[in-house]
Amino acid sequence: MYHDVSEIFTGDMPTPIKYFHPTLRELYGQVERLAQEKMLRTLPAELQKAYEPYLLGELDEVETKLLKAADTMAAFMKCAIEKKAGNEEFNEAYDSILKKLHAMELPAVEQFLTLYLEPMSASLDTLNYSSLDE
Numbered sequence: 001m002y003h004d005v006s007e008i009f010t011g012d013m014p015t016p017i018k019y020f021h022p023t024l025r026e027l028y029g030q031v032e033r034l035a036q037e038k039m040l041r042t043l044p045a046e047l048q049k050a051y052e053p054y055l056l057g058e059l060d061e062v063e064t065k066l067l068k069a070a071d072t073m074a075a076f077m078k079c080a081i082e083k084k085a086g087n088e089e090f091n092e093a094y095d096s097i098l099k100k101l102h103a104m105e106l107p108a109v110e111q112f113l114t115l116y117l118e119p120m121s122a123s124l125d126t127l128n129y130s131s132l133d134e
Contacts, residue, residue, distance in 0.1 A: 006035035006055075015075070069109050072100055080120045 010031055019025055033056075040048055040055045053059065059067065076097045082090035101109050119127060 006032050006039060009035040009038060065104075065106070066108070069101070069104055069106050072097060072104070073109065073112060076101060077120065080117075084121055 013028060017024070018028055036055050036057065040052060043051055076094070079090040079094035079097060083094055098113075101113060
């Protein structure tokens with residue numbers, strides 16, 4: 001998925017700022033679209049048609065749902081990393097995003113949480129020693 005590729009030109013605007021006001025979200029959406037179109041034009045002409053749906057965000061309902069889940073999981077992993085480093089500023093965001101992930105009711109999200117939630121918060125020593133036991 002190439003939905004964030006426009007950030008090469010725009011940078012990554014933090015979600016709370018992006019959604020602070022509807023006008024700001026609309027204007028930023030226009031900037032994102034211009035960046036996506038610019039990115040598409042950088043491709044060779046013979047590839048543009050194939051990449052257009054991905055670069056311009058023309059996704060079906062399932063792809064949109066999976067994309068939202070991937071973005072939410074990325075935010076969750078950032079929170080997990082910060083919490084592990086002792087940054088308590090991320091505690092509420094971690095809990096809130098974890099609830100959002102469960103509410104999505106997507107098997108891939110649940111599998112991710114089942115397989116990786118505990119290892120993400122484990123120390124390197126714990127991970128190293130547990131892999132020796134296997």
